Amino acid sequence: xxxxxxxxxxxxxxxxxxxxxxxxxxxxxxxxxxxxxxxxxxxxxxxxxxxxxxxxxxxxxxxxxxxxxxxxxxxxxxxxxxxxxxxxxxxxxxxxxxxxxxxxxxxxxxxxxxxxxxxxxxxxxxxxxxxxxxxxxxxxxxxxxxxxxxxxxxxxxxxxxxxxxxxxxxxxxxxxxxxxxxxxxxxxxxxxxxxxxxxxxxxxxxxxxxxxxxxxxxxxxxxxxxxxxxxxxxxxxxxxxxxxxxxxxxxxxxxxxxxxxxxxxxxxx
Amino acid sequence: xxxxxxxxxxxxxxxxxxxxxxxxxxxxxxxxxxxxxxxxxxxxxxxxxxxxxxxxxxxxxxxxxxxxxxxxxxxxxxxxxxxxxxxxxxxxxxxxxxxxxxxxxxxxxxxxxxxxxxxxxxxxxxxxxxxxxxxxxxxxxxxxxxxxxxxxxxxxxxxxxxxxxxxxxxxxxxxxxxxxxxxxxxxxxxxxxxxxxxxxxxxxxxxxxxxxxxxxxxxxxxxxxxxxxxxxxxxxxxxxxxxxxxxxxxxxxxxxxxxxxxxxxxxxxxxxxxxxxxxxxx
Numbered sequence: 001x002x003x004x005x006x007x008x009x010x011x012x013x014x015x016x017x018x019x020x021x022x023x024x025x026x027x028x029x030x031x032x033x034x035x036x037x038x039x040x041x042x043x044x045x046x047x048x049x050x051x052x053x054x055x056x057x058x059x060x061x062x063x064x065x066x067x068x069x070x071x072x073x074x075x076x077x078x079x080x081x082x083x084x085x086x087x088x089x090x091x092x093x094x095x096x097x098x099x100x101x102x103x104x105x106x107x108x109x110x111x112x113x114x115x116x117x118x119x120x121x122x123x124x125x126x127x128x129x130x131x132x133x134x135x136x137x138x139x140x141x142x143x144x145x146x147x148x149x150x151x152x153x154x155x156x157x158x159x160x161x162x163x164x165x166x167x168x169x170x171x172x173x174x175x176x177x178x179x180x181x182x183x184x185x186x187x188x189x190x191x192x193x194x195x196x197x198x199x200x201x202x203x204x205x206x207x208x209x210x211x212x213x214x215x216x217x218x219x220x221x222x223x224x225x226x227x228x229x230x231x232x233x234x235x236x237x238x239x240x241x242x243x244x245x246x247x248x249x250x251x252x253x254x255x256x257x258x259x260x261x262x263x264x265x266x267x268x269x
Numbered sequence: 270x271x272x273x274x275x276x277x278x279x280x281x282x283x284x285x286x287x288x289x290x291x292x293x294x295x296x297x298x299x300x301x302x303x304x305x306x307x308x309x310x311x312x313x314x315x316x317x318x319x320x321x322x323x324x325x326x327x328x329x330x331x332x333x334x335x336x337x338x339x340x341x342x343x344x345x346x347x348x349x350x351x352x353x354x355x356x357x358x359x360x361x362x363x364x365x366x367x368x369x370x371x372x373x374x375x376x377x378x379x380x381x382x383x384x385x386x387x388x389x390x391x392x393x394x395x396x397x398x399x400x401x402x403x404x405x406x407x408x409x410x411x412x413x414x415x416x417x418x419x420x421x422x423x424x425x426x427x428x429x430x431x432x433x434x435x436x437x438x439x440x441x442x443x444x445x446x447x448x449x450x451x452x453x454x455x456x457x458x459x460x461x462x463x464x465x466x467x468x469x470x471x472x473x474x475x476x477x478x479x480x481x482x483x484x485x486x487x488x489x490x491x492x493x494x495x496x497x498x499x500x501x502x503x504x505x506x507x508x509x510x511x512x513x514x515x516x517x518x519x520x521x522x523x524x525x526x527x528x529x530x531x532x533x534x535x536x537x538x539x540x541x542x543x544x545x546x547x548x549x550x551x
Contacts, residue, residue, distance in 0.1 A: 069505040122388070137405065139487070144505050177405035178487025181501070189487070193389040194404045 030058040033240050034080065036071040037063060038087035039182040040111065040147065040201045041228065044260035045085065048253050052244055059240065067145045067182035068092075075100045075233065082236035083244055085228060087111070087183075087201075088146035092229040102238050105229035108248050110263040111201040112223045113147075113154050115216040116190050123196025128216060129164060131155075131197060132171035139178045139186050139195040147183035150224045151199035157222035187213075201226060203261035225263065302519055308512040317513040325491050326499040326514075333407060333495060334475035337414035338422075341471050344415075345422040346464070350452065352423070353430035371420045378416055379484025386412065387485075409486035410493050414475035421470040429463025430456055466534035473522050 033052075037045050042065050049061040064071065064079075068086035072095050075081060084101070085108075086092045092105045117125050123136045131138060141148030152169070159168040177195065180186045186198040191212050205215055230248060232241035247253055254264045317323050352364060370378060384390050386403045396403065403409040433456060441451045457464075479497040486493040488502070496514055503511035 067505070073505055139405075142488070142502065144502070176489065178489050178493070180488065181483075192383060192387060194383065194387050 031060075031237065031240065033059055033061045033082050033237065033244055035061060035063050035083045035085065035244070036075065036079070036081045036233070037065055037083075037085040038068045038071070038146065038228065039065050039184045040087050040204060040226075041065070041085055042184065043206050044109075044203060044257050044262060045248075047256045047260070048248055051252055051256065052247050055247070056243075061244075065184075067141070069144050069146075070181070072098075072100070080235065081233045082238075082241040083230065084233050085230040085248075086146065087226055087228055088149070089227055089229055090149075091146065092231065095231070100234055102232040102234045102236065103242070105231035106245070106249070107227045108230050108245075108253075109228040109257045111203050111226040111228065111261075112220075112263060113150055113199055113218050113226070114202050114205065115197055115218065116187065116200055116205060117197045117214045117216070118190055118193040118195075119212050119214055120193065121196075121214055122193065125197055125216065128158060128218065129168070131175065132165065132168050134171070134175070136175040137177045137194075137196045138172060138175040139180060139189055139198045140176060141183050141186055142179040142181060145180075145182055146226060147186070147199070147201060148179065150226055153224040154199065154218055154222055157224070158218070161219070161222055201261070205261065228262075305512050305516050305519065308509065309516050313509060314513050314517070317510055318517075320510075322490065323499070323510070323514065326494055326496045327517075329407070329410075329491065329493075330476060330495040330497075333410045333414060334472055334478075336411045337418060337475040338468060338472045340411065340415045341419040341422045341475075342464075342468060345419050345467070345471075346426055349423045349426035350430055350456070353427045367420055367423050369420075370417050375417060375478070375480025375482075376484050379413060379481035379486075382409075382413060382416060382481060382485040404485060405487045405489065405493065407486075407492055410478075410482050410495060413481035413485045414478045417478050417481050418471045418474035421474055422464075422467040425467025425470065426460060426464045429460030429467075432463070433459050462532075462534055465532075466529055469525055469529045469534065473525050476521065477518060 035045065035049065042063075046063065049063065053059055053061055064074070064081065066074075068088065068091040071084060071086065072091050075084065075095060076098055084092070084095060086095070089105075089107075092101075095101055096105065115125070115128065115131065117123065123130070123133075125131065125136070130136070140151045143149055143152060152173070155169040155172050158164050159166055159170075165171070178189065180189065183200050183204060186200050187204050187209070189195050190198040190200075191209065199218075205213055230245055232238050232245065248257075258264045318327075348367065352360070352367070373381075382390075383404060385392055386396065386409075387393050388397065388402070388404065401408075403412055437455055437459060438451060441455050446454070477497060478495070479501065482493065482495060483498055483501070488494055488498050494502070496518055500511050500514045500518070503514065
């Protein structure tokens with residue numbers, strides 16, 4: 001009786017082997033892909049992820065969207081991921097220094113900053129100089145968040161631009177009422193009308209928000225263009241991660257990024 | 270009377286299982302605290318406490334949580350008294366409403382506060398007419414803390430009011446004391462232990478408030494960045510500093526809870542209002 005049982009087991013094992021060997025080509029694109037991405041990539045990467053899933057029916061993509069600094073801290077504390085995309089090179093470099101990556105990061109998109117106000121414009125902001133008017137409510141992302149450090153850099157550059165008072169940055173920062181943990185929280189509070197203005201990425205003014213937000217452009221010379229690097233994460237599924245990154249860099253991926261307001265000039269083939 | 274099937278083996282296995290499960294829970298709560306303590310050295314605590322940013326956050330936390338507790342007492346005691354002494358239509362709904370902040374996610378509470386007291390909220394226009402702004406202000410922090418912490422005070426004080434021996438009240442009524450007089454001279458003093466327990470819990474909850482504060486009042490050093498918000502920020506910058514501040518919050522809460530236990534005033538401790546000796550023949 002015992003030997004019969006064993007024979008049955010061998011047969012089943014053999015059968016499994018056949019199934020496995022025939023399934024091998026499809027296995028490359030099977031399973032879950034966990035993407036840790038900066039909050040500002042929410043709409044664009046979700047769209048790209050949908051495209052990737054359509055091409056790879058066996059793959060499910062899960063996103064963890066947060067401030068870049070939060071993502072790196074989470075990875076450091078042992079969170080499992082396959083791909084990391086941050087909103088500046090500083091945090092990606094930190095991730096590399098801390099041996100969290102499985103490959104070289106590549107910059108796949110750029111983003112410019114804009115000033116957003118609620119449509120009703122309660123602070124009566126008509127030009128960038130108005131940001132320094134006392135009593136205004138300005139919100140920015142925290143200084144450790146990429147969007148926050150870019151915003152402060154922009155204010156500093158504007159202070160030395162013609163037509164701006166030299167203490168423009170100081171005056172504007174005196175109007176700061178809250179430092180948010182990611183750029184989407186800035187968008188939310190401006191959209192709610194709680195703040196008079198905030199500084200966010202152009203890509204944060206999504207199609208759905210265009211009717212609710214008024215936008216002031218920051219001149220190119222004062223605009224610190226944000227760079228978005230992407231890399232496979234150590235301990236993740238390297239093959240699938242590489243495939244995803246290649247897709248982000250493909251024409252379809254870049255078109256989705258451009259549609260979301262990112263700068264990808266000259267890169268759509 | 271004897272209970273059937275009570276074998277010595279089953280009995281001791283049962284006891285062992287209960288002990289083991291209790292031990293698991295004890296470790297579940299103790300280990301994170303111990304883990305934090307391992308990251309922190311006394312020298313580091315002192316160094317952290319010396320930094321202006323931490324002092325600012327600490328002072329703001331103490332200030333706002335005490336203010337929130339005072340407001341909670343002023344508004345919470347009348348509500349507790351009402352719920353303890355009156356029956357009326359809609360009382361059940363009011364009870365549920367008073368419990369609500371204890372169970373809704375703090376972030377949801379903060380968002381809801383914005384919808385009510387924010388600039389574009391229900392009362393936002395009226396408030397700004399009076400020159401009052403709550404989001405992004407210290408007053409907003411206090412409001413968020415009151416919202417989240419007041420149920421602890423109402424619940425404890427109400428239990429205290431209700432646990433009074435009715436004969437004290439009968440005695441007061443015999444002496445023709447009015448309701449207000451009875452409240453002031455009989456109910457309040459007798460319910461005091463429960464009220465103090467409620468105040469302690471309310472203060473501890475206000476001190477630890479995070480989600481409603483960051484959503485409603487924002488995160489700004491000196492104005493709205495209390496110690497829990499500072500911990501959240503430091504988690505991205507300086508884990509040692511975050512651990513130190515976390516431990517500080519835990520120590521403050523522990524001291525408070527231990528003092529209350531010592532005085533017999535735990536949150537779920539049975540109220541200890543004095544009882545009259547039973548009358549003979551009862």
